[in-house]
Amino acid sequence: MIQIRQLHKSYHTEALSLHVLKGIDLEIEAGEYVSIMGASGSGKSTLLNILGILDAYDSGEYFLNGTLIKNLSETQAALYRNEMIGFVFQSFNLINFKNALENVALPLYYKKVSRKKRNIIALEHLDRMGLKDWAHHMPNELSGGQKQRVAIARALISNPKIILADEPTGALDSTTTVEVMEVLTDLNREGITTIIVTHESSVADATHRIIHLKDGMIEYETRKDNGVHITTQPAKPQMV
Amino acid sequence: MTDQLQEILATLKKNRMRTTLTGLSVSWGIFILIVLLGAGNGLKNGVMQNFSSRAVNRISLWPGTTSMPHKGLKSERNLHFTENELDLIRNELEESRLITARINTSQTISYGNEYGSYQVRGVMPNYFDIENLIIGPGEGRFINQLDMKETNKVIVLDKKVADLLFKDDSPLGKQVKVGQLMFKVIGVNSKKEQWGGSNAYIPFSTAQAIFNPNRKFYQITFTVDGLVTKEENDRFNESLRTLMGQRLNFNPEDQQALWIYNAQSDYVETMKIFGVITFIVALIGILTLIAGIVSVSNIMLVSVKERTREIGIRKAIGATPASILKTIILESIIITTIFGYIGLMMGIGLTETVNFFMEQAANGQAVSDEPQMSIFTNPTVEVGYALFATIVLIISGVIAGYLPARKAVKVKPIEAMRQE
Numbered sequence: 097m098i099q100i101r102q103l104h105k106s107y108h109t110e111a112l113s114l115h116v117l118k119g120i121d122l123e124i125e126a127g128e129y130v131s132i133m134g135a136s137g138s139g140k141s142t143l144l145n146i147l148g149i150l151d152a153y154d155s156g157e158y159f160l161n162g163t164l165i166k167n168l169s170e171t172q173a174a175l176y177r178n179e180m181i182g183f184v185f186q187s188f189n190l191i192n193f194k195n196a197l198e199n200v201a202l203p204l205y206y207k208k209v210s211r212k213k214r215n216i217i218a219l220e221h222l223d224r225m226g227l228k229d230w231a232h233h234m235p236n237e238l239s240g241g242q243k244q245r246v247a248i249a250r251a252l253i254s255n256p257k258i259i260l261a262d263e264p265t266g267a268l269d270s271t272t273t274v275e276v277m278e279v280l281t282d283l284n285r286e287g288i289t290t291i292i293v294t295h296e297s298s299v300a301d302a303t304h305r306i307i308h309l310k311d312g313m314i315e316y317e318t319r320k321d322n323g324v325h326i327t328t329q330p331a332k333p334q335m336v
Numbered sequence: 337m338t339d340q341l342q343e344i345l346a347t348l349k350k351n352r353m354r355t356t357l358t359g360l361s362v363s364w365g366i367f368i369l370i371v372l373l374g375a376g377n378g379l380k381n382g383v384m385q386n387f388s389s390r391a392v393n394r395i396s397l398w399p400g401t402t403s404m405p406h407k408g409l410k411s412e413r414n415l416h417f418t419e420n421e422l423d424l425i426r427n428e429l430e431e432s433r434l435i436t437a438r439i440n441t442s443q444t445i446s447y448g449n450e451y452g453s454y455q456v457r458g459v460m461p462n463y464f465d466i467e468n469l470i471i472g473p474g475e476g477r478f479i480n481q482l483d484m485k486e487t488n489k490v491i492v493l494d495k496k497v498a499d500l501l502f503k504d505d506s507p508l509g510k511q512v513k514v515g516q517l518m519f520k521v522i523g524v525n526s527k528k529e530q531w532g533g534s535n536a537y538i539p540f541s542t543a544q545a546i547f548n549p550n551r552k553f554y555q556i557t558f559t560v561d562g563l564v565t566k567e568e569n570d571r572f573n574e575s576l577r578t579l580m581g582q583r584l585n586f587n588p589e590d591q592q593a594l595w596i597y598n599a600q601s602d603y604v605e606t607m608k609i610f611g612v613i614t615f616i617v618a619l620i621g622i623l624t625l626i627a628g629i630v631s632v633s634n635i636m637l638v639s640v641k642e643r644t645r646e647i648g649i650r651k652a653i654g655a656t657p658a659s660i661l662k663t664i665i666l667e668s669i670i671i672t673t674i675f676g677y678i679g680l681m682m683g684i685g686l687t688e689t690v691n692f693f694m695e696q697a698a699n700g701q702a703v704s705d706e707p708q709m710s711i712f713t714n715p716t717v718e719v720g721y722a723l724f725a726t727i728v729l730i731i732s733g734v735i736a737g738y739l740p741a742r743k744a745v746k747v748k749p750i751e752a753m754r755q756e
Contacts, residue, residue: 150652150750170745171656178654189649189753193350206654211339250653 097257097289098124098147103156105142105312116142117153118312124291126257129284131292131300134309141262143309144293148181148260149173161257178206182251182288184280186263188243190235196222196246197231203254214253221249225279241272248279252288259283261292265299277302301325344667351639358635359675362732365628366676366725369621370683374690376617380610394466394599395576396557399584403592406585415584415593416552424583425558431572434462435558437540441547445493445536447501447512454497455535456514458543458553460484466557469525476508476523483522483539490542491519494534495526514538517546560600569601625728629672629736636668636740640747647744648752657745664744668737669730676729 105117145151204214265273318325399415439458586593
């Protein structure tokens with residue numbers, strides 16, 4: 097599903113340039129349940145943004161579902177995002193003047209699905225998240241867990257191949273964290289490749305594969321075996 | 337398309353306050369534009385009406401008193417016209433067309449017990465066309481060549497005079513007493529005199545015979561063709577003065593000896609002034625409109641900045657740059673057109689209201705004997721402007737929306753969504 101070779105990314109500001117990703121090699125199969133961990137500044141969010149075609153990279157290669165994602169026009173990038181990827185964010189990123197149903201239906205608007213049809217589909221997805229009764233509530237009338245489930249419903253509505261979640265539980269308490277993780281785990285069981293960026297071990301432990309980033313490189317990986325994460329692949333020799 | 341409009345309208349409705357504030361500047365701009373155009377039109381219509389009541393290519397001559405000695409003749413001679421001068425103008429000036437001499441006498445006109453003192457003008461048949469008199473169907477006819485030839489004692493009355501003397505009776509064919517003689521009423525003129533009071537008209541030949549035994553008269557009016565520019569009119573005036581100077585023996589340089597009123601050069605001058613007024617009005621209107629556009633653009637820019645996060649989210653979930661661009665520009669067009677039309681309606685409403693009251697006032701005045709003179713007439717804008725305004729509004733919307741839209745397109749989703 098995802099192949100990344102020697103991915104480099106730097107941010108340039110007037111004062112300094114920051115080398116964030118220093119040659120990432122990564123392969124994720126369809127249907128995998130992966131989390132990316134690392135200290136802040138390790139480059140995990142940058143990696144997720146590149147995976148989500150929200151950001152460009154400087155060198156290397158990124159194949160998504162066999163397509164090389166490089167130097168895409170914004171229109172093409174938008175198309176791929178709409179077709180392939182569902183996003184879940186820490187701060188939910190719901191549009192605050194649209195109700196839950198309208199928020200969920202929005203990706204289909206950009207797919208040119210008729211209003212009536214997309215509202216029906218959106219209601220189905222909300223129902224699946226147990227939020228049917230909240231369909232016409234505005235985001236500020238929902239709890240954090242509800243908001244995140246609305247966001248997940250929105251991520252799912254365009255039938256994406258991949259769910260990219262950036263700290264999906266970062267703004268939630270422990271109870272709702274468990275709730276949201278259950279939802280994500282269920283989705284993965286249905287075959288959707290799920291990638292979660294997190295710094296919470298409890299969240300990472302729920303996934304089947306953990307990629308540890310440090311200073312823009314993969315430090316090591318663990319894979320779940322009988323419910324326990326075992327280090328499978330030490331990173332390449334660390335060069336300092 | 338409908339779906340997109342619904343999406344935009346939903347967004348606008350959710351941000352009603354901002355939308356209203358944005359739109360009001362456009363309403364105001366269009367309102368000012370319409371009111372200014374209306375005022376400009378009113379001024380133009382008013383003055384045009386005063387012009388068009390007479391032939392615009394009309395030249396009037398009055399003899400004066402010489403102020404310079406000429407060919408052995410001393411100055412301070414009083415000049416007058418005779419019928420020879422009429423022939424001279426008719427034959428020697430190729431631009432001249434319709435011509436009439438005019439004698440003014442003040443006479444008492446009476447019918448039965450009713451009487452009044454009016455100016456009785458001895459004029460020629462052409463007077464009708466030169467002064468654009470109006471004799472409606474069933475209201476008789478004007479003086480003709482036969483009346484002239486036979487010095488008929490016939491009279492045409494202004495409507496007000498006829499109404500006063502005859503009340504509800506038809507005056508046609510009746511005999512009225514003018515001074516000591518009986519005249520037959522042959523027509524009623526319903527055109528209102530704009531300067532001065534009401535008149536009656538009799539054949540020039542009759543007037544000469546009855547009221548003007550010495551045959552001198554003091555006004556000739558004629559129309560000219562083919563004089564368009566001010567320069568041509570000035571040149572014509574000069575040659576006219578020279579010609580009359582030779583005939584009446586005065587120095588062509590002597591401005592006091594002959595008074596020339598050339599309506600055409602006045603008309604040309606006035607049109608020039610109106611050209612300038614229209615230009616200034618349009619300029620002010622357009623500048624106001626531009627101010628409106630700039631303010632919409634400005635507020636849209638703020639709005640885009642405010643909505644950076646929303647735009648970022650939309651982009652993350654698959655909005656293409658084109659769709660963002662289209663949304664913002666359409667939003668701008670919708671704001672400018674809706675509020676523009678509100679301004680348009682208010683502007684047209686105001687000009688029509690003013691027009692309504694002015695017409696009321698004019699109708700109320702009609703019965704009085706006051707001169708009918710107005711600077712403002714029909715201060716409204718034509719319906720064609722509405723179509724024009726629509727196009728202007730849409731273009732304004734595009735212009736206003738373009739810059740903010742470009743800014744919206746440049747929004748980076750990650751950065752947008754990161755800000756709280």
